[in-house]
Amino acid sequence: MARRRRYSRDPLGLRRALSGLLLPGLVCAMALLAALALAGAQGAAALAERWQRGAAAAVTVQVPDAEAGRLQRALESLRAMPEVAEAQAMPEDRLNALLRPWLGDAPAITVPGVIELRLHDARTDPVLIGDRLARDVPGALVEAHGLWVQRLAALARSLQAMALGVLVLVAAVAAAVVAVATRAGLAARRDAIEVLHGLGARDGYIAGRFARRLGLLAASGALVGTAAAVPALALLADLAGPWVGSEGRLASLAGLPWPGLLALPPVAFLVGWGTAQSTVRRWLRQLP
Incomplete structure (x- = not known):
């Protein structure tokens, strides 16, 4: 059965x-x-989403001959711009740590001051910010990471x-x-x-x-x-x-x-x- x-x-x-x-x-x-x-x-x-939302809106500003007065003028000028959400000077110890693999512990050249920006809109043209900043702080350079972010996002x-x-x-x-x-x-x-x-x-x-x-x-x-x-x-x-x-x-x-x-x-x-x-x-x- x-x-x-x-x-x-x-x-x-x-x-x-x-x-x-x-x-x-x-x-x-x-x-x-x-x-x-x-x-x-x-x-x-x-x-891809993190890079596009975060790093794409990050901009770096280099200030040659960055004595306290020039760096402070650059910060005040940037913070007054409506496109800038945040502007902070990079601490010297952090900047030295980033440059140590290339320049060593005691760099023989004068290191420019670096300001980190975060924009309200990643589509903002950094050239316009650089032009306005150059009027207040001659010689300041603005570097955007949008191209690299786009390439990394395409890779992702x-x-x-x-x-x-x-x-x-x-x-x-x-x-x-x-x-x-x-x-x-x-x-x-x-x-x-x-x-x-x-x-x-x-x-x-x-x-x-x-x-x-x-x-x-x-x-x-x-x-x-x-x-x-x-x-x-x-x-x-x-x-x-x-x-x-x-x-x-x-x-x-x-x-x-x-x-x-x-x-x-x-x-x-x-x-x-x-x-x-x-x-x-x-x-x-x-x-x-």
Whole structure:
């Protein structure tokens, strides 16, 4: 009686034909790659946004012969400009630390004073600020970082596009792996399938049996792969925290692409289910 019940629940014997760990293991590895790609895409997007919002609005002013009077006049002139949100003189110790790799501890040249600006609008033309400042403080130079920020943002967008391309490639490989596993199961249970098909079993019934089994195997592999990726992604997020403006373990965990990670097992199930359905139906149409 127990055998009949098990047979009725699995008339094609798919638990035996598709019982290996190869498919879940491969999907697990691909889910791990997909999780890394998701994190990479989100990280690249966060970096691009941070650079465009923050560094693009930063401007540096150099004041030659920066005695206290000239530096103070430059600060007063800049702070009076409506385009300038903030103007602060860079501390001497910080400036020396930045120049130490090139000039050493005791530079032999006179170092100009440096003022850091933050503009209200990153689209403000720094040339106009430099022209007005030069009237009050002759020789002062304004340097904007907009060009470099645009290049870095373009690089971040390229990395994001590559990460999304990796996701598409992983999905395609997962579908190919499921198709191969489906054909192996069809070959292993060919006799039982032909008998059921000859007795009047519909194509949808047979394809549904395969689709459910392979979908569950793919989802289980994706679940394990996603769970294995979370600690590694949390560590990477913790290391990248200073670059994207978030620090701390909780911030690292909160910064993970949780919607995408949680979607990986259901998406793996859908890929396995859909691929098995189409593969089995094509195979059944070739039967006499």
